[in-house]
Every structure is written in C-alpha cells, then in structure tokens.
Amino acid sequence: MIPIISKLPQTPTTIFSVMSALANEVGAINLSQGFPDYECSPVLTDLVNKAMQDGHNQYAPMPGLLSLREQISQKTEKLYGATYNPDSEITITAGGTQAIFTAISAVIHPNDEVIIFEPAYDCYAPTIKLMGGIVKSLELHPPDYKIQWDMVKKLISNRTRMIILNSPHNPTATILDAEDIKQLNDIVTNRDIIILSDEVYEHLVFDGQQHLSMARYPELQQRSFIVASFGKLFHTTGWKIGYCMAPAYLMQEFRKIHQFNVFSVNTPMQVAAAEYLKDENIYLSLPDFFQQKRDHFREGLKQTRFELLPCSGSYFQSVRYQNIADEKDSDFAMRITRETGVAAIPVSAFYSRGTDHQILRFCFAKKQETLDKAVDRLVKL
Ligand code: GLN
DSSP, rough: OOOOOOTTTOSSSSSHHHHHHHHHTTOOOSSSSSSSSSSOOOOHHHHHHHHHHHTTOOOOTTTTOOHHHHHHHHHHHHOOOOOOOOTTTTEEEEEHHHHHHHHHHOOTTTTOEEEEEOOTTTTHHHHHHHOOOOEEEEETTTTOOOOOHHHHHHHHOOOOEEEEESSSOOTTTTOOOOOHHHHHHHHHHTTTTTEEEEEETTTTBBBTOOOGGGGOOOOHHHHHHHHEEEEHHOOOOGGOOOEEEEHHHHEEEHHHHHHHHHHHOOOOHHHHHHHHHTOOOHHTHHHHHHHHHHHHHHHHHTTTEEOOOOOOSSSSEEEEOOTTTOSSHHHHHHOOOOOOOOEEEEGGGGGGGGGOEEEEEEEEEEEEHHHHHHHHHTOOO
C-alpha cells in the first residue's frame, strides 16, 4: 500500500448513504434520504425518450443546452425579477451538490474563511476544507433555528470570503424572512463577501409564504452563486441535474472548474427539461402538492409521541423524541430503522461538533400510503 495523506481525515461516509443502505438492508420504510418514492410525470420521461430517439445523444455545450438556460432565465425573471444572461450567467450542473462544490472551489483559496450555519447540509464543510478554506460555523438551535445575526457579525473578519445560506433549509425546514435579508445585507455591504445560496427547495415553501431568493435583491444578487435542482422540481433526484446562476464575473470562474470536472451534463435530460419547463404549472403547483403531504404527515405524527418542530419549507419534517427515548440521535435512528422499520436522519450529522438535540429528520416526499404505513409503525414507539 502506498502511504496516502487523507485530504479529509475526519470525514465519514455521508449519512444519506449510511441510512439508505441500512433501510434497504433491513427492509425499513426509508424516510431518511430525501427523494420521492413516486414516479415523475410520464410527459417528462416521454420527452427524454423522444430526445434520445431524435438523436440528442452527444455532448451538450459545456455550460449546458442554450434552450434550457433560456427557460431558466425566463423563469427566474418571472419569479424573482432578476435578469440572468443565459450565455454567461447560467450553467447546467450534475445536480445541486456539484454546483455547490464547483462554486466553492472557484473562489475559495487557502485560509479564506467561510461562514456556515449548522445544522448544515453535509457537503459544505468538507468542500471548503478541501480548498484549504476555514469553516466558521454558527450553531442554530431548535425549535426555530433563527440565525443570530449579532453572532454572525462577531464571526466576520477581513478573511471572510463567503457566507453559505440555504433557504428553505435542509434539515430544519425553516426559511429566511425579510429581517434576515436586511441583516445579511447590512453585513455584506462594503465587504468582499460572496454569497453561496443553496436554494434547491425554492418551490417548496408553504402557507402562502414567499421564497426570498437572493435573485430578488440586486445588491445581494450581484455577489451570489444561486444553486437550484431539477431533482426537486421534477421529482427526479436520480437524474442528478441542476444549475447554478451567478453574475458573469463569478460564472466565468465557475465554468473554468466545471469544464474540467464535468465538462457538460447529459444531453437528453436537458432537451426534455427545456421543453417541460415551458409549462409554468410544473413549478407553480409544487407548494400545494408538498403542503398536502406535509399536512397529512404532520396529522399522522400527532398520534405518535414525537414532538413536531415547525415546517415552513423543504420536504423535511423534524421531530424531537425526548418523550420516547434518551439515547443519542444516531443510535436512536439506527435502532428504530431496525426495530420499528422506519429510517430517519439523525440531525447531529449536520453539526461539525456532533451537537445532539435528540431530533430526527423525516422526508415526506412520499406516497400517502408510505407515510401512513410509516406512521402506523411510529405510533408503536
Ligand atoms: N438532499 C438529500 C437529503 O438531504 C440527499 C442528497 C444526497 O444523498 N446526496 O436527503
């Protein structure tokens, strides 16, 4: 064996792989990793088949198919009032995670500091570290997980290069509000801080609330990479396709990396997505679609001994289990997967210090019968 110095010595296998593998092994209902258990629209799969049959089987242009970038540009303008030039400011990626990786690698140099809010989606910190950057994490606390902006101010230094935001938030299901935007704006004004805004759940915002995309605010938009995901939009997480939007000066650097780690994303899916996106109902119907699932699942969980946390967006519902058990969240998640037959994500996996508030995250992007079956099992706890 050749001696290797690990670049990420402390990084375990992602919790999503661990929990999904365990759920499969023991035959549990998998409410851990976030993905739908129902089919996407046959219109969409027909469009992909047609694209293949029509011969769209060779490389797409490096930044993605222009027709798809045009659709994205129009959608963004319509929803958030921002103009992104499809030629120079939008790139199709192999999913949200790749877009996040590429954005961080494009701008983070050794010793640059990046502020993240924990619990944080698990790819942010390892990617920052891989680039030699320094993770400055601020812990948020249940039940509301509000960002304490005074604490953010204390973390800012002249080496702060980036702030990573995620709204709707995975795993806590919170969303940024107008006051958050104001505070963020105050902090970044007159500072060379880039924003990486992970907005992959942008269409999953409930109770008539609005998604406050960075694209709505010209001063923030000018310094932001915005990451989006067709997996969430089309119920096709396995297609691994998403996109990144940023002003041209940032996108230029993004593409320098993208061209050598991905080059371009699979063509037939892009041809299909460009056509499918022409129907605005595809995304305008998503809040209601998922709100129904949320409400149904929450109603069901009320029969259990779990304590429900609020859910304003995303397709995740968090619960406290202090009335049921007193063990570590990772142990509890493993145990109920094996013994009760329902898999969930232990939220401590999203804290670099492993902070454990004894909370589990369930994904409700599932058929009603799956949610009902899961509740039937969870009631027994
Ligand atoms: N975003 C999904 C989740 O939070 C998982 C994605 C993945 O497994 N990489 O569950």
